[in-house]
Amino acid sequence: MKAGAPEKLIIDGKRLDGRGIEEMREIEARIGVLKRADGSAFFRFGNTRALAAVYGPRQLHPKYLQDPKKALIRCKYNMAPFSSYERIRPGVSRRSIEISKILTEALSQVVFVEEFPRAAIDVFVEIIQADASTRCAALNAAALALADAGIPMKDLVSSCAAGKVDGEIILDVAGLEDNYGEVDMPVAMTPRDENIVLLQIDGILTKEEFEKALDLARKGCKKVYEAQKAALKEKYIEVDEDE
Amino acid sequence: MESKLLVKDKQIVIPGEDLAVGYDFLPGRGTFRTGESIRSKVLGQVRLKEKLVNVISLSGVYIPKPGDGVIGVVDDVQTTFWVININSPYKGILLLSEAVKEFVEVSKTDIARYFDIGELIYTKVINVTKSKIVTLSMMDPRAKKLRGGRIVTIIPSRVPRLIGKKGSMIEMIKEKTGCQIVVGQNGVVWLKGEREDLATKAILEVEKESYTSGLTERIARLLEEG
Structure with missing residues (x-):
């Protein structure tokens, strides 16, 4: 049930869901969840669940979009009608077009697109349950699905949101904090070199607050990366048992 | 350093x-x-x-390279060439001059009499351009039309494991099932024989377990049990 605006979002250093201000929600990551896709993954931040499927590299149609030098990454973000408190109207919206675009741009930074001239790599991300940070979960799932599909990449992409509620800088914005907090700042980076591939801010931060939030988000991305790494290696665990 | x-x-x-x-x-x-x-x-x-x-x-699509032997399906017949689906993001072009030794008067012949849509061929990749235009050839001792049988598609990067060291794995499957088997570098495997089901099972098992060791013995056991 959707509640009205709470008076305070942080009480005695604890957030509404009982987390500390620098604590993340539970993370779950799995790959190879869809049988018919070339690569697929599931990613969860608490109650936010994303499912990603990768098809390709495959022939690109319409033909005029083909680039003789590199592959085109096409990302499609969609929220399931039942994913939120209120029904999401099926089909594209202003918001889903925006998120599809930023996901495409973030992933294009890490994929070796020049290895597949004239081809398309299609990434579909479905949000099956939304509780803030859906774009972060979508990106984490998409990066895993690309790796599962055997697509060459410079690095994975790990993403996590930072924010500000009740004047405090927090990590991993969730639920009511997103609706009634002051700032929501999703960040995505390549975990090894810490190159930022996505950064959006909704709200106002001072320079010091921004730096603190970014630093916190960086720590969050590291944690996400550990979960992604474990998910990728888990599928092929038998090798270690053999040795 | x-x-x-x-x-x-x-x-x-x-x-x-x-x-x-x-x-x-x-x-x-x-x-x-x-x-x-x-x-x-x-x-x-x-x-x-x-x-x-x-x-x-461990996964991924087939990217053609010159010299590879691949199994393809004829997708389209044009006046002087065929378009071959080689289980890759890129289609292969088979020119008439690379497919037929005799003289063909193009204006009077429908070249579908040599290879028709839907037919299966084992062919060689002779050239791949920078933007991945793939040309194929039948001018190879092993190139041929494949009639009957069935195809099994596996992950292309796991083909070397299916073939094994000096062909040991595939020879074993051929020997123990009595099937005729042709393996394309593109992950398409053609097989024909009495015990196709058993051979298919073995091939899919090799694909699934390609990254583990001691695989040859396990496949041998699987084939013995039938």
Whole structure:
């Protein structure tokens, strides 16, 4: 049930869901969840669940979009009608077009697109349950699905949101904090070199607050990366048992 | 700066993982160099060859390269060439001159009499351009039309495992099932014979377990049990 605006979002250093201000929600990551896709993954931040499927590299149609030098990454973000408190109207919206675009741009930074001239790599991300940070979960799932599909990449992409509620800088914005907090700042980076591939801010931060939030988000991305790494290696665990 | 290897042979690595540092090692297949370190491009298994560090991908599509023998389906027949689906993002072009030895008067012949839509062929990749235009040829002793039988498609990067060292794995499957088997580098396997089901089962098992060791013995057992 959707509640009205709470008076305070942080009480005695604890957030509404009982987390500390620098604590993340539970993370779950799995790959190879869809049988018919070339690569697929599931990613969860608490109650936010994303499912990603990768098809390709495959022939690109319409033909005029083909680039003789590199592959085109096409990302499609969609929220399931039942994913939120209120029904999401099926089909594209202003918001889903925006998120599809930023996901495409973030992933294009890490994929070796020049290895597949004239081809398309299609990434579909479905949000099956939304509780803030859906774009972060979508990106984490998409990066895993690309790796599962055997697509060459410079690095994975790990993403996590930072924010500000009740004047405090927090990590991993969730639920009511997103609706009634002051700032929501999703960040995505390549975990090894810490190159930022996505950064959006909704709200106002001072320079010091921004730096603190970014630093916190960086720590969050590291944690996400550990979960992604474990998910990728888990599928092929038998090798270690053999040795 | 001292060079150091950071992984073991046959270890599973993820994209972006550091494999080695320093210039004494060379980046091979599935890897790239950034500054001093060699990193993996794909989710795969490490194969060390002296100073060369390779990573064999565990999945992915078939990217044609010259010299590969592939199995394809005729997708389209034009006046002087065929378009072949080779289980890849790129279609293959088979020119009339590379397919038929005799003289063909194009204006008076429908070249579908040689290869028709839907027919299966084993063919050689002779050229791949930078933008991946693939030309094929039937002018090879092993190239032929494949009639009857069935096809099984596996992950292309696991084909070497199916063939085995000097063809040991595939020869064993052929011998124990009595099937005729042709393996395309593109992951398409054609088989024909009395015990197709058993051969298919063995092939799919090799695909599934390609990254494990002691596979040949397990497949031998599977074939014995029938």
